[in-house]
Amino acid sequence: MGSVAVPLAGLEESYDYIIVGGGTAGCVLANRLTEDKDVRVLLLEAGDDRTTDPLVLTPGLVAGVYGKDEYDWNFQSVPQSTLNNRIINQARGKMLGGSSALNFMMLVYPSKASIDAWAAVGNPNWNFEALKPYLKKFATVDVPSASTKDICSITYNNDTVAYGDGPVQVSFGEGYGVTNKGWFDTFASLDLLSKRDARDGQALGAFQNASSIDPTTKTRSFSAVTYLTPEVRARENLKILTNTHVNKVLFDTTGPEPVATGVEINVNGIVSQVSASLEVILSAGALQSPQILELSGVGSKEILAQHNIPVVFENPAVGEGMQDHPIVCQSFEVKEGTPSGDVLRDPAVLKALLDMYTADRSGPLGQLTISVAYTPLVNKTGVISDEGVKKLFAGRDFSNPARAAIRDIVTNPNEPTFQYILFPTQVHIADKPDNMATHLIPVEPENFLTVMTILNSPFSRGSVHIQSSDPKAAPVWDPKYNHDDLDMELLARGVQFVEHLVAPESALGKLLNQSGRRLPQLKGDDLETAKEIVRQRQISVFHVSGSCSMRPREQGGVVNERLQVYGAKGLRVVDASIFPIEPAGNIQSVVYSVAERAADLIKEDRRKAVKV
Numbered sequence: 331m332g333s334v335a336v337p338l339a340g341l342e343e344s345y346d347y348i349i350v351g352g353g354t355a356g357c358v359l360a361n362r363l364t365e366d367k368d369v370r371v372l373l374l375e376a377g378d379d380r381t382t383d384p385l386v387l388t389p390g391l392v393a394g395v396y397g398k399d400e401y402d403w404n405f406q407s408v409p410q411s412t413l414n415n416r417i418i419n420q421a422r423g424k425m426l427g428g429s430s431a432l433n434f435m436m437l438v439y440p441s442k443a444s445i446d447a448w449a450a451v452g453n454p455n456w457n458f459e460a461l462k463p464y465l466k467k468f469a470t471v472d473v474p475s476a477s478t479k480d481i482c483s484i485t486y487n488n489d490t491v492a493y494g495d496g497p498v499q500v501s502f503g504e505g506y507g508v509t510n511k512g513w514f515d516t517f518a519s520l521d522l523l524s525k526r527d528a529r530d531g532q533a534l535g536a537f538q539n540a541s542s543i544d545p546t547t548k549t550r551s552f553s554a555v556t557y558l559t560p561e562v563r564a565r566e567n568l569k570i571l572t573n574t575h576v577n578k579v580l581f582d583t584t585g586p587e588p589v590a591t592g593v594e595i596n597v598n599g600i601v602s603q604v605s606a607s608l609e610v611i612l613s614a615g616a617l618q619s620p621q622i623l624e625l626s627g628v629g630s631k632e633i634l635a636q637h638n639i640p641v642v643f644e645n646p647a648v649g650e651g652m653q654d655h656p657i658v659c660q661s662f663e664v665k666e667g668t669p670s671g672d673v674l675r676d677p678a679v680l681k682a683l684l685d686m687y688t689a690d691r692s693g694p695l696g697q698l699t700i701s702v703a704y705t706p707l708v709n710k711t712g713v714i715s716d717e718g719v720k721k722l723f724a725g726r727d728f729s730n731p732a733r734a735a736i737r738d739i740v741t742n743p744n745e746p747t748f749q750y751i752l753f754p755t756q757v758h759i760a761d762k763p764d765n766m767a768t769h770l771i772p773v774e775p776e777n778f779l780t781v782m783t784i785l786n787s788p789f790s791r792g793s794v795h796i797q798s799s800d801p802k803a804a805p806v807w808d809p810k811y812n813h814d815d816l817d818m819e820l821l822a823r824g825v826q827f828v829e830h831l832v833a834p835e836s837a838l839g840k841l842l843n844q845s846g847r848r849l850p851q852l853k854g855d856d857l858e859t860a861k862e863i864v865r866q867r868q869i870s871v872f873h874v875s876g877s878c879s880m881r882p883r884e885q886g887g888v889v890n891e892r893l894q895v896y897g898a899k900g901l902r903v904v905d906a907s908i909f910p911i912e913p914a915g916n917i918q919s920v921v922y923s924v925a926e927r928a929a930d931l932i933k934e935d936r937r938k939a940v941k942v
């Protein structure tokens with residue numbers, strides 16, 4: 331099907347900026363760029379607008395959207411050789427709001443060192459201090475109640491006033507109970523309770539994360555509702571087009587450097603073009619921004635040739651450098667009387683909770699009761715000694731600046747090598763999960779809690795590339811988890827530490843059925859068994875990033891510090907793809923703040939160009 335240079339009915343022929351992907355980052359940009367009335371923006375989203383959909387808005391119903399074509403791209407990895415050849419699912423939001431519309435809503439701030447590492451790998455203008463104003467700009471964090479503070483041992487936050495003043499509404503909720511208390515008491519007994527506010531980037535120990543849930547309405551607070559409010563949508567200089575698949579970026583190649591001039595779109599099978607007079611901005615997420623670049627002729631010559639795509643300009647780094655946080659999920663049967671989300675398998679319980687939520691927004695469906703902890707490098711004996719850390723890293727090559735930057739974080743006893751999560755239900759791992767819901771729907775008859783071990787700064791790098799010139803064909807995602815064997819060594823040690831958390835004498839262990847089942851039925855007492863637990867139970871924590879990395883070009887960069895694509899004019903990438911190094915913790919806070927900062931950079935560049 332050929333495309334015609336005629337705009338679709340209702341569209342102008344040209345806009346100043348075209349944003350590709352109305353996801354987490356894309357909605358931020360659409361809002362901020364149209365604050366200037368002179369700037370005309372077109373926001374293009376492949377999915378629909380589901381901002382009034384109860385499955386999206388109700389925090390406790392999130393599992394209901396996974397795998398459904400109208401909400402979720404539902405990508406699958408190639409089999410992972412280090413994980414017993416299992417296939418790993420990667421849910422991705424396909425709707426206005428993108429992945430912020432189907433994520434778990436955990437709102438965690440990155441560690442300072444993990445953002446300072448961005449500067450260390452060639453981006454001197456991107457460090458924690460530079461990002462901090464934007465970490466405050468995207469959200470307003472409500473204060474926790476006295477009872478939440480008490481149950482969750484919150485003694486470290488400066489919580490007399492809300493933190494930040496941005497559109498995303500963030501809260502702590504009220505549903506915490508004995509399991510959360512057990513979590514905090516257990517970490518306290520290990521002298522690993524946070525003493526600092528995690529928002530200052532230097533927390534270590536257990537702390538209560540907030541959630542992107544509006545404290546008043548008890549609904550998901552995500553980019554499409556918070557940045558695209560009715561007021562913003564009413565702006566005459568903003569056009570939002572949903573159900574619009576962007577096939578590729580169009581270039582003028584007649585000058586010395588290719589210039590992005592617009593995009594080719596597919597709306598209900600009708601392929602047409604629309605022009606951008608200033609810039610095309612790709613915000614299609616870490617799996618699809620590189621896909622669109624390759625479909626447009628930007629990428630490795632060999633890959634483009636395989637699919638008969640003419641090269642506009644070559645950059646083999648496109649789609650490489652892919653990162654993700656590996657997460658190992660061990661489930662433990664609870665004692666009679668210990669609360670577990672597994673009771674939702676009973677339709678009568680689910681109905682009663684739905685009735686409560688519908689009546690007055692009360693009950694667990696309007697909250698998230700996950701708790702977390704950051705720890706330094708630990709193993710079965712606790713925090714690993716300096717000597718032990720040195721031994722683990724001895725004789726390895728750290729000449730690559732990114733590897734050196736990650737080593738510096740992981741070996742620093744004041745930095746969070748691991749994030750632990752207390753998840754209130756069982757997690758089911760399948761060799762080939764149909765979708766994310768496969769992990770969440772209880773299949774075991776007993777009730778469980780899950781302790782999750784996340785490696786915050788992995789060394790392994792994967793890739794994502796097109797497998798066809800068809801824009802609708804899913805790209806091939808190979809995260810290459812643990813291909814750097816250090817990741818397996820570290821993760822296995824992190825898994826060994828879980829035995830401290832669930833031990834019979836620990837406060838959490840006392841809530842478990844110590845003679846009951848575990849998933850898997852293995853204990854990480856020795857390192858080899860801990861590695862087998864990783865192989866059987868590691869999945870993705872859905873933090874894919876780094877596939878269009880911000881780095882110097884000669885070091886594998888795709889974008890520069892202003893997020894402009896090397897080798898072209900008028901083209902940027904603004905989403906999780908640009909992260910040069912995965913930040914510690916859950917990454918939505920970083921995606922939002924990168925997009926906020928990008929909006930300022932774009933405005934600044936326009937001011938300079940048109941001298942306004």
Ligand SMILES: Cc1cc2nc3c(=O)[nH]c(=O)nc-3n(C[C@H](O)[C@H](O)[C@H](O)COP(=O)(O)OP(=O)(O)OC[C@H]3O[C@@H](n4cnc5c(N)ncnc54)[C@H](O)[C@@H]3O)c2cc1C
Binds near residue numbers: 436
């Ligand atoms: C299941 C899940 C749970 C998560 N839980 C958490 C959590 O609890 N806390 C946390 O901090 N983070 C969490 N994350 C991660 C976080 O939500 C994401 O990292 C973040 O939302 C990614 O933002 P983005 O802007 O890079 O991409 P996205 O938000 O995914 O946006 C990309 C957008 O581009 C659109 N698009 C793609 N291709 C095209 C095309 N060709 N044409 C037009 N549009 C296109 C997509 O439909 C989508 O709307 C989770 C993610 C998932 C998937």
